[in-house]
Amino acid sequence: MASATKDRKQRTERFGGIAHELRAGQRGKTRLATSELAGSLGFLLRLASGVALAELGARFEALGMRTSLYSVLLIIGENPGLKQQDVGAALSIQQPNLVTLVNQLATEGLVNREVVPDDRRSYALSLTPEGERRLALANDAHREFEARLAEAVGPANLPAVRDSLMRVLDMARTS
Numbered sequence: 001m002a003s004a005t006k007d008r009k010q011r012t013e014r015f016g017g018i019a020h021e022l023r024a025g026q027r028g029k030t031r032l033a034t035s036e037l038a039g040s041l042g043f044l045l046r047l048a049s050g051v052a053l054a055e056l057g058a059r060f061e062a063l064g065m066r067t068s069l070y071s072v073l074l075i076i077g078e079n080p081g082l083k084q085q086d087v088g089a090a091l092s093i094q095q096p097n098l099v100t101l102v103n104q105l106a107t108e109g110l111v112n113r114e115v116v117p118d119d120r121r122s123y124a125l126s127l128t129p130e131g132e133r134r135l136a137l138a139n140d141a142h143r144e145f146e147a148r149l150a151e152a153v154g155p156a157n158l159p160a161v162r163d164s165l166m167r168v169l170d171m172a173r174t175s
Contacts, residue, residue: 018032018047045168052145052149053067055145055148056141056142056145059141059142059144059145060138060141062141063134063137063138063141064108064134065134065138068093068101069101069104069105070135070138070142071091072087072091072093072098072101072102072105073105073110073111073127073131073134073135073138074135074138074139075087075090075091076105076111076125076126076127076131077127077131077132077135080125080126080127081124081125081126082124082125083116083119083122083123083124083125084098084099084102084113084122084123084124084125085098085122087102087125102123102125105131108130109128109130109131110127110128110130110131110134110135111125111126111127111128111131112125112126112127112128113125114126
């Protein structure tokens with residue numbers, strides 16, 4: 001975990017530094033601020049994503065959680081008995097990576113795996129009582145994070161930002 005903490009801190013500082021340089025460039029000339037990148041939507045989305053994921057990661061790290069583990073735990077919590085491969089499909093996680101995540105959750109005592117009676121090669125997943133407790137804590141941290149994002153975007157702008165992001169995601173279907 002120490003390595004993950006160090007990496008997250010470095011990422012936060014790096015993205016925060018770039019964002020600071022862009023804001024400083026609005027008041028004066030900096031190399032980045034005068035670059036074409038300064039106005040690039042893709043670049044700004046990448047920076048915003050980096051800052052947001054670093055903050056969310058720090059919140060989850062305090063709970064001994066990562067965003068990938070949270071996603072898996074949440075889907076299992078919302079769909080008890082879901083097959084492991086269906087969790088992977090829902091989150092677009094490749095099977096070998098999902099196995100690693102589910103193994104970690106099971107080792108930590110957060111998830112139960114039961115063989116599916118009509119498909120002995122599949123596991124049905126459910127949360128343990130400790131998994132439910134940890135998910136509730138992570139949900140609280142996620143809600144706080146979402147409120148902070150909403151504040152940064154501005155409540156009146158939220159619907160337009162969500163719609164815009166969905167249209168960006170729709171680009172995957174049209175390309």
